[in-house]
Amino acid sequence: MATTPAEPATILVIGACGQLGLELTEALRQRYGAAQVIAADVRPPQQPELLQGGPFELLDVLDRARLFTLVQQYRPRQIYHLVAMLSATAEKHPQLAWKLNMDGLLNVLDAAVEHQVAQVYWPSSIAVFGPDTPRDNTPQLTVMNPNTVYGISKLAGEQWCEWYHKKYGLDVRSLRYPGLIGYKSLPGGGTTDYAVDIYHKAVAGENFECFLQEDTELPMMYMPDALRATLDLMHAPAEQIKVRSSYNLSGMSFSPQEIAASIRRHVPDFAVSYRPDQRQQIADSWPNSIDDAQARQDWGWQPEFDLDKMTADMLAHLAVSV
Ligand code: AKB
Numbered sequence: 001m002a003t004t005p006a007e008p009a010t011i012l013v014i015g016a017c018g019q020l021g022l023e024l025t026e027a028l029r030q031r032y033g034a035a036q037v038i039a040a041d042v043r044p045p046q047q048p049e050l051l052q053g054g055p056f057e058l059l060d061v062l063d064r065a066r067l068f069t070l071v072q073q074y075r076p077r078q079i080y081h082l083v084a085m086l087s088a089t090a091e092k093h094p095q096l097a098w099k100l101n102m103d104g105l106l107n108v109l110d111a112a113v114e115h116q117v118a119q120v121y122w123p124s125s126i127a128v129f130g131p132d133t134p135r136d137n138t139p140q141l142t143v144m145n146p147n148t149v150y151g152i153s154k155l156a157g158e159q160w161c162e163w164y165h166k167k168y169g170l171d172v173r174s175l176r177y178p179g180l181i182g183y184k185s186l187p188g189g190g191t192t193d194y195a196v197d198i199y200h201k202a203v204a205g206e207n208f209e210c211f212l213q214e215d216t217e218l219p220m221m222y223m224p225d226a227l228r229a230t231l232d233l234m235h236a237p238a239e240q241i242k243v244r245s246s247y248n249l250s251g252m253s254f255s256p257q258e259i260a261a262s263i264r265r266h267v268p269d270f271a272v273s274y275r276p277d278q279r280q281q282i283a284d285s286w287p288n289s290i291d292d293a294q295a296r297q298d299w300g301w302q303p304e305f306d307l308d309k310m311t312a313d314m315l316a317h318l319a320v321s322v
Helices: 019-032 064-074 087-092 094-114 149-168 194-204 223-235 256-264 279-284 293-299 307-321
Strands: 011-014 037-041 056-058 078-081 119-121 171-173 175-177 179-181 208-210 218-222 252-254 272-274
Touching: 011 019, 011 064, 019 037, 019 078, 019 223, 037 064, 064 094, 078 094, 087 094, 087 149, 087 279, 094 119, 094 149, 119 223, 149 171, 175 223, 179 194, 179 223, 194 208, 194 256, 194 307, 218 223, 218 307, 223 293, 252 256, 252 307, 256 272, 256 307
Parallel strands: 011 037, 011 078, 037 056, 078 119, 119 171, 179 218, 208 272
Antiparallel strands: 218 252
């Protein structure tokens, strides 16, 4: 019996030990069965309990031969390629970031074409926008001009995805994620990471020193919304997918002082100080808020979490784990 996008035979998740990868692998395994979802990463999981019960493969996505061998071996119907060096780290290691973010993507796209993988998912980011972009309600199609290595690599990646779709008919789909916030794992090397760290400090009863200015508003999203958006996008019928670069996606927008105020509704004496560093410049080049009308229209996107709903959920989950 032929499989439909709602029932993939095998799924390969590359970058399964990252902030998004851990949760997406778990969600996919719940949906399709653990044995159907191959988790792959360059290192074994640091929280093995999160990836327990399903297959795991060591894979450096820059090792093209190993990637092709794994794809040939498992014949996945879908690949989720989540590996990337994020914005702050990429500014420190521009060559390595470009190599990882670009060659990794091209290796995956080539492997998918060669081995007839039905669908590929690859995350883009709000980092594709730059200082010339309209900052409020940033539209799907607008001036981009990113000025970070990460943003340049994501914009180029979007255009490669579009090209592989046009040239080879590859069903590659993508979302421009805002900063992602979840309680299961920590992000690393991003500009929006403060919005995860701040909850951990609040629950630990510590003060928080923020590396962005108090009024720096950025687009953000709670992990359950990000997971739902990703799976909904991948399950939408192909004819509904009108954007083959990457979809704008919006959850909420807030500044450090607003998230601190939201936390103080639960932890009244929580203290936050501000010491902006080089990440401020990156944040200043990104939008405040995103217009995701196209995603809503094409495949019915609708976020569920606002700032206060996310705060209540984050604190409840983190409090039980301390
Ligand atoms: C980062 O801060 O680099 C990422 C992103 C917005 O893509 N979280």
